[in-house]
Amino acid sequence: MKLLTHNMLTSKCMKGVNIGYPLKIKAVDLKESEVDFNPDFISRIIPKLDWNVLVSAASSIGKNENLPEDLLPEYEKNTEFLKRVHHVLLEVDVVNGELICPESGRKFPINNGIPNMILNEDEV
Amino acid sequence: MSNIVQANPDFIVEIGSGSGVIITALAAVLKDARCFATDINPEACIATSNTSILNNVSVEVCNMTLLTCFKEYLFDVIVFNPPYVVTDTEEVFGNGIARAWAGGIDGCEVINQFLKLLPNLMSSKGICYLLLIKENKPLEIINMLYGMKFNVDIVKQRKVPCEHLYVLKIYK
Numbered sequence A: 001m002k003l004l005t006h007n008m009l010t011s012k013c014m015k016g017v018n019i020g021y022p023l024k025i026k027a028v029d030l031k032e033s034e035v036d037f038n039p040d041f042i043s044r045i046i047p048k049l050d051w052n053v054l055v056s057a058a059s060s061i062g063k064n065e066n067l068p069e070d071l072l073p074e075y076e077k078n079t080e081f082l083k084r085v086h087h088v089l090l091e092v093d094v095v096n097g098e099l100i101c102p103e104s105g106r107k108f109p110i111n112n113g114i115p116n117m118i119l120n121e122d123e124v
Numbered sequence B: 001m002s003n004i005v006q007a008n009p010d011f012i013v014e015i016g017s018g019s020g021v022i023i024t025a026l027a028a029v030l031k032d033a034r035c036f037a038t039d040i041n042p043e044a045c046i047a048t049s050n051t052s053i054l055n056n057v058s059v060e061v062c063n064m065t066l067l068t069c070f071k072e073y074l075f076d077v078i079v080f081n082p083p084y085v086v087t088d089t090e091e092v093f094g095n096g097i098a099r100a101w102a103g104g105i106d107g108c109e110v111i112n113q114f115l116k117l118l119p120n121l122m123s124s125k126g127i128c129y130l131l132l133i134k135e136n137k138p139l140e141i142i143n144m145l146y147g148m149k150f151n152v153d154i155v156k157q158r159k160v161p162c163e164h165l166y167v168l169k170i171y172k
Ligand SMILES: C[S@@+](CC[C@H](N)C(=O)[O-])C[C@H]1O[C@@H](n2cnc3c(N)ncnc32)[C@H](O)[C@@H]1O
Pocket: B015, B016, B017, B018, B019, B020, B021, B022, B038, B039, B040, B041, B044, B064, B065, B066, B081, B082, B083, B084, B099, B100, B101, B110
């Protein structure tokens, strides 16, 4: 599971959970791999992300890459910055670990990079 | 496929990706997009992940029901080849392999559950491709979608032995 995916996942569909976002990450195994860098794509998706969630998720697994708390102005023109965002979003994988609902504490296991978000009948 | 390329999507998802061949083929063509897949069956999730790795493409796989754990309005393209075979309702909600095909009454139980959520799943330029069979009563489904203020095109129809298949393109 990449941090891009983490940025998109919530546990709000659980009974009794209001926002369920952001999920906490407990990373047991991380993997880094090279992905083709496409600066236009990264610039296009930054506005679709929750920036603060990305920065704190990256810090929580020790892969912050000095991302700033606040998004830089004119980041589209800053290739060096976009490269760092690219790395954090797409090149770091949580292979094994857990996602944890911030409200209920429900744990969602991640095995072989696949988060298990299946809920029991009594949880929805 | 060329339709999807033209839409220039950022985020594509296949629901119920099964073996993973469809989303892997999309990922191979759409180099400028990120591809996601969900399936309710953990074995199918592993199969999808393996298919993508064998073909050297990246697909983010999540084991979940439909897209229920994703934030809203994210996906530019949603592809769903749903379990659409007419069966008993019990088979739709069972634990067995029947969930790969069992669609319950008119084969529509999972389809209807999905369509109710659809307005909140697609981005503003979002497109959904949905595969149906004649028994799902595609015209009724299309009318329902019109009622939800969607545009619908039938982009493909094919008769194969025992099945008359339709592919709907649904967009805002
Ligand atoms: C008709 S098969 C599609 C197979 C796949 N497209 C392929 O080409 O191999 C339907 C798939 O949907 C999955 N499925 C059934 N109900 C689902 C649901 N509610 N949410 C997510 N996936 C579901 C099944 O496990 C199965 O893999």
